[in-house]
Amino acid sequence: xxxxxxxxxxxxxxxxxxxxxxxxxxxxxxxxxxxxxxxxxxxxxxxxxxxxxxxxxxxxxxxxxxxxxxxxxxxxxxxxxxxxxxxxxxxxxxxxxxxxxxxxxxxxxxxxxxxxxxxxxxxxxxxxxxxxxxxxxxxxxxxxxxxxxxxxxxxxxxxxxxxxxxxxxxxxxxxxxxxxxxxxxxxxxxxxxxxxxxxxxxxxxxxxxxxxxxxxxxxxxxxxxxxxxxxxxxxxxxxxxxxxxxxxxxxxxxxxxxxxxxxxxxxxxxxxxxxxxxxxxxxxxxxxxxxxxxxxxxxxxxxxxxxxxxxxxxxxxxxxxxxxxxxxxxxxxxxxxx
Amino acid sequence: xxxxxxxxxxxxxxxxxxxxxxxxxxxxxxxxxxxxxxxxxxxxxxxxxxxxxxxxxxxxxxxxxxxxxxxxxxxxxxxxxxxxxxxxxxxxxxxxxxxxxxxxxxxxxxxxxxxxxxxxxxxxxxxxxxxxxxxxxxxxxxxxxxxxxxxxxxxxxxxxxxxxxxxxxxxxxxxxxxxxxxxxxxxxxxxxxxxxxxxxxxxxxxxxxxxxxxxxxxxxxxxxxxxxxxxxxxxxxxxxxxxxxxxxxxxxxxxxxxxxxxxxxxxxxxxxxxxxxxxxxxxxxxxxxxxxxxxxxxxxxxxxxxxxxxxxxxxxxxxxxxxxxxxxxxxxxxxxxx
DNA sequence: CTGAAAGCGCTTACAG
DNA sequence: CTGAAAGCGCTTACAG
Numbered sequence: 001x002x003x004x005x006x007x008x009x010x011x012x013x014x015x016x017x018x019x020x021x022x023x024x025x026x027x028x029x030x031x032x033x034x035x036x037x038x039x040x041x042x043x044x045x046x047x048x049x050x051x052x053x054x055x056x057x058x059x060x061x062x063x064x065x066x067x068x069x070x071x072x073x074x075x076x077x078x079x080x081x082x083x084x085x086x087x088x089x090x091x092x093x094x095x096x097x098x099x100x101x102x103x104x105x106x107x108x109x110x111x112x113x114x115x116x117x118x119x120x121x122x123x124x125x126x127x128x129x130x131x132x133x134x135x136x137x138x139x140x141x142x143x144x145x146x147x148x149x150x151x152x153x154x155x156x157x158x159x160x161x162x163x164x165x166x167x168x169x170x171x172x173x174x175x176x177x178x179x180x181x182x183x184x185x186x187x188x189x190x191x192x193x194x195x196x197x198x199x200x201x202x203x204x205x206x207x208x209x210x211x212x213x214x215x216x217x218x219x220x221x222x223x224x225x226x227x228x229x230x231x232x233x234x235x236x237x238x239x240x241x242x243x244x245x246x247x248x249x250x251x252x253x254x255x256x257x258x259x260x261x262x263x264x265x266x267x268x269x270x271x272x273x274x275x276x277x278x279x280x281x282x283x284x285x286x287x288x289x290x291x292x293x294x295x296x297x298x299x300x301x302x303x304x305x306x307x308x309x310x311x312x313x314x315x316x317x318x319x320x321x322x323x324x325x326x327x328x329x330x331x332x333x334x335x336x337x338x
Numbered sequence: 339x340x341x342x343x344x345x346x347x348x349x350x351x352x353x354x355x356x357x358x359x360x361x362x363x364x365x366x367x368x369x370x371x372x373x374x375x376x377x378x379x380x381x382x383x384x385x386x387x388x389x390x391x392x393x394x395x396x397x398x399x400x401x402x403x404x405x406x407x408x409x410x411x412x413x414x415x416x417x418x419x420x421x422x423x424x425x426x427x428x429x430x431x432x433x434x435x436x437x438x439x440x441x442x443x444x445x446x447x448x449x450x451x452x453x454x455x456x457x458x459x460x461x462x463x464x465x466x467x468x469x470x471x472x473x474x475x476x477x478x479x480x481x482x483x484x485x486x487x488x489x490x491x492x493x494x495x496x497x498x499x500x501x502x503x504x505x506x507x508x509x510x511x512x513x514x515x516x517x518x519x520x521x522x523x524x525x526x527x528x529x530x531x532x533x534x535x536x537x538x539x540x541x542x543x544x545x546x547x548x549x550x551x552x553x554x555x556x557x558x559x560x561x562x563x564x565x566x567x568x569x570x571x572x573x574x575x576x577x578x579x580x581x582x583x584x585x586x587x588x589x590x591x592x593x594x595x596x597x598x599x600x601x602x603x604x605x606x607x608x609x610x611x612x613x614x615x616x617x618x619x620x621x622x623x624x625x626x627x628x629x630x631x632x633x634x635x636x637x638x639x640x641x642x643x644x645x646x647x648x649x650x651x652x653x654x655x656x657x658x659x660x661x662x663x664x665x666x667x668x669x670x671x672x673x674x675x676x
Numbered sequence: 677c678t679g680a681a682a683g684c685g686c687t688t689a690c691a692g
Numbered sequence: 693c694t695g696a697a698a699g700c701g702c703t704t705a706c707a708g
Contacts, residue, residue: 010404012701023679028703038677055485058460059397059406060701064684066348068397070440070461079623084422091443095450100457102408103441105429112433119438122396123408147393230627259627266629285417289568289597291604291629350685361695366687376693398685402700 011052019048031056062124071312072102072120073129074113080229080256081284082301083131086155089305090129097313099126108133121147127312131155134197150315152324154308157198164315166308166326168299170199170281173330174206177251177279177297180332182214184277186249191223192236192261194253203253203281228253233260241268248276249338255280255287258294262337266291277338293335299328349390357386369394400462409650410440410458411467412451418567418594419622420639421469424493427643428467435651437464446471459485465650469493472535488653490662492646494537502653504646504664506637508537508619511668512544515589515617515635518670520552522615524587529561530574530599532591541591541619566591571598579606586614587676593618593625596632600675604629615676631673637666 013031017024022045030042031049048054062068071094075083087103094101102123104116113133117140120128127150132140138158144151152164181189191207194200208218224239226232233252237260240247252258258280262272270276272292280287280296287294307326314324351369355362360383368380369387386392400406409432413421425441432439440461442454451471455478458466465488470478476496482489490502519527529545532538546556562577564570571590575598578585590596596618600610608614610630618625618634625632645664652662 010701014701024701025680025703026678029678032703036677041677053484056460057401057462057701059462060401060684061703062684063395063398063401063686063701064703066684078422078426079419081417081419081422084416084419088416088443088445091441095442095454100454100461101441103429103439104433105426107426116433116438122394123438124395124397230624234627259624259629262629263627263631286568286597289572289601291597291600293601348685352685362685363687363696364694366685367694370687374693379693395685398700399687400700401685401702402687404700 010057011054012057013054015052016045016049016054019052020045068124068126069099070102070120070123070125071099071127071129072104072117072123072125074104074106074116074120075131076106076108076113076133077228078105080254081286082254082256082282083155085284085301086131086305086308089302089307090154090309091305092302093306093309093313097309106133108135110136117144121149125149127151127316129154129308129312132158134195150312150319152308152312152315154304155199159198162323164311164324166304166311166328168304168328169330170202171206171209173281173297173299174203174251175210176206176330176332177281178207178210179213180295180334181249181251181277181279181338182210182216184249184338186277187216188222188244188247188249190240190244190247190250192240192250192252193224193226193233193257194228195225200253207251222247226257228257230256230260230263233257233262234264235260237261237264241265241270249278250276251279252281255282255284255294255296258296258337259286259290262290262292262294272337279338283333287333287335292337295332295334295336295338297330298333299330304328348395349392350395351392353390354383354387354392357390358383406462406464407437408440408458408461408463409437409465409467410442410455410461410463412442412444412454412458413469414444414446414451414471415566416443418592419624420592420594420620421493423622423639424469424643424646427640427645428492428647429643430640431644431647431651435647444471446473448474455482459487463487465489465654467492467646467650470496472533488650488657490646490650490653492642494535497536500661502649502662504642504649504666506642506666507668508540509544509547511619511635511637512541512589513548514544514668514670515619516545516548517551518633518672519587519589519615519617519676520548520554522587522676524615525554526560526582526585526587528578528582528585528588530578530588530590531562531564531571531595532566533563538591545589560585564595566595568594568598568601571595571600572602573598575599575602579603579608587616588614589617590619593620593622593632593634596634596675597624597628600628600630600632610675617676621671625671625673630675633670633672633674633676635668636671637668642666 013024017027030045106113154166224236226236280294283298311324351362355365368383444451492504562574564574618632621636649662
């Protein structure tokens with residue numbers, strides 16, 4: 001599209017003012033729908049604006065008013081549908097509220113994360129939503145706080161502190177999943193996928209808690225670490241199958257890990273459900289029609305995103321409110337794998 | 339995070355100037371690394387800036403210079419991992435080039451799309467990347483052109499025209515997939531999923547072309563329309579199985595449709611590969627470890643995203659260049675379903 | 677109900 | 693090599 005601006009000069013508020021025979025103050029006022037201006041005048045201004053093809057220059061306006069309608073959201077692993085669903089929820093809520101979203105993907109790179117955050121700051125973001133990359137130092141909280149930009153952390157927390165947060169009750173979720181398997185009669189349950197980090201620790205805690213409740217001992221041999229991805233799940237399941245051939249049940253770190261596990265099982269001709277019970281975590285949309293449909297822990301990803309955004313919006317409204325937190329309460333969703 | 343700006347007053351270029359004992363012009367110059375300023379002076383300015391915790395106000399700068407480092411990208415179906423992968427490719431390329439991305443998700447809603455596009459315009463976006471919502475009128479091209487903002491359309495084209503575009507050769511891809519099935523001896527091949535639209539038309543054309551080459555007649559009865567989603571694939575496969583019980587092969591509109599089909603087959607105890615041959619399209623990462631691993635047409639989604647972004651970058655550099663196009667050449671990727 | 681003026685934080689010729 | 697001045701397109705008191 002070899003194109004260039006239609007008009008050499010961008011048309012501004014003063015052009016509109018001239019066309020409508022009013023001052024630019026008046027134009028500004030009608031543009032923001034001020035009730036101060038007489039309807040008749042307002043109409044004339046609107047006509048003039050339309051006629052000239054005027055387009056509001058938001059950045060100029062914001063410069064004077066020192067406001068901003070951009071909100072930065074940083075995601076780490078968009079390849080995981082869970083985060084895509086959360087992002088969609090966030091985006092919807094923010095756009096509905098009249099904001100525009102500055103999105104960045106950091107693929108777990110802390111240095112990149114610093115860079116994009118800084119960039120969002122320069123853009124004068126009205127707020128920041130952060131799902132911290134693995135190994136993000138807690139100091140990021142103080143840093144952003146010193147910037148004076150409202151922040152809400154989501155999905156992965158940054159340890160204790162008074163920052164706003166939206167996430168799910170990971171411990172409870174895995175507790176539910178593990179307990180379900182135990183109640184079904186399994187004496188041993190594996191834990192598949194995930195790696196050191198706050199969320200992993202919480203999920204593993206839920207697993208241990210369920211074991212404890214049944215008077216069962218926790219054994220490190222039954223946890224198979226791996227990337228929280230399909231590939232990771234595939235590898236973890238293969239490891240489990242070769243090292244613990246008698247195991248017939250496992251809870252997964254999340255749904256994509258479960259999908260990878262399903263793939264590994266399929267290769268061995270192992271039928272999920274009847275021959276090996278598997279539980280996922282998240283309830284991403286894909287689980288409804290996976291092969292076979294996955295039993296999982298439902299934390300309603302897109303609602304989580306919306307709630308996270310709602311928290312940020314609230315914080316922007318009321319900077320002095322006390323800590324805002326949303327915790328998605330997990331529920332068991334049994335389909336065909338357990 | 340009940341927080342508020344650390345300093346009541348934001349510190350600006352004039353504060354830095356005062357601290358460093360130079361004029362604000364000088365500060366501005368050193369900030370953008372101008373070689374005009376003596377090293378010694380520059381150092382002094384940088385120190386002053388660091389000491390005061392100065393942060394560049396990009397929007398103010400852009401107002402005067404009329405530039406912008408924000409690029410808008412609008413996506414329609416982030417729930418489909420294909421688009422997530424494309425988006426990640428786009429984002430990476432853009433951030434590397436020093437841009438920030440304004441992202442919007444329109445879930446195929448043309449009105450919403452208009453709204454977010456308009457919003458990006460107000461933000462003074464330096465460029466726009468659009469994967470048009472279904473039923474987007476071609477006039478959107480003229481509209482954006484009249485705005486004078488460089489545009490690149492990706493994945494879904496908008497019919498003939500001279501706009502920049504990055505996509506894949508859909509017809510060739512499906513031709514390859516269908517031909518593969520035909521060569522394997524299948525006399526009849528179904529077409530699963532997808533709905534009216536440019537891409538659908540192209541893919542169906544590839545299917546027809548392969549049939550024709552083998553001297554086979556095209557029959558409408560063998561195409562099963564459905565949403566290009568897992569659920570759609572699930573439904574389409576169920577329809578196929580009940581209406582054409584003798585069919586043993588199908589090409590899918592895309593990978594997620596194939597996943598849905600796999601789910602439906604699993605329910606019926608139908609083994610993909612040996613009992614029913616299935617081909618996907620896209621080669622999203624998930625296909626490597628699906629159950630079973632999917633045979634598909636590889637169009638390298640994230641590279642497609644990067645190339646699309648590269649085109650926009652080029653257009654920004656050279657507004658008068660002739661039409662820029664990237665077409666991903668599909669290759670067959672055989673795994674276990676065909 | 678509307679206008680004249682100052683200012684947001686930067687950049688860009690223009691001098692010197 | 694550096695400074696004084698004007699200006700980017702808006703908004704916001706302040707008058708009237």
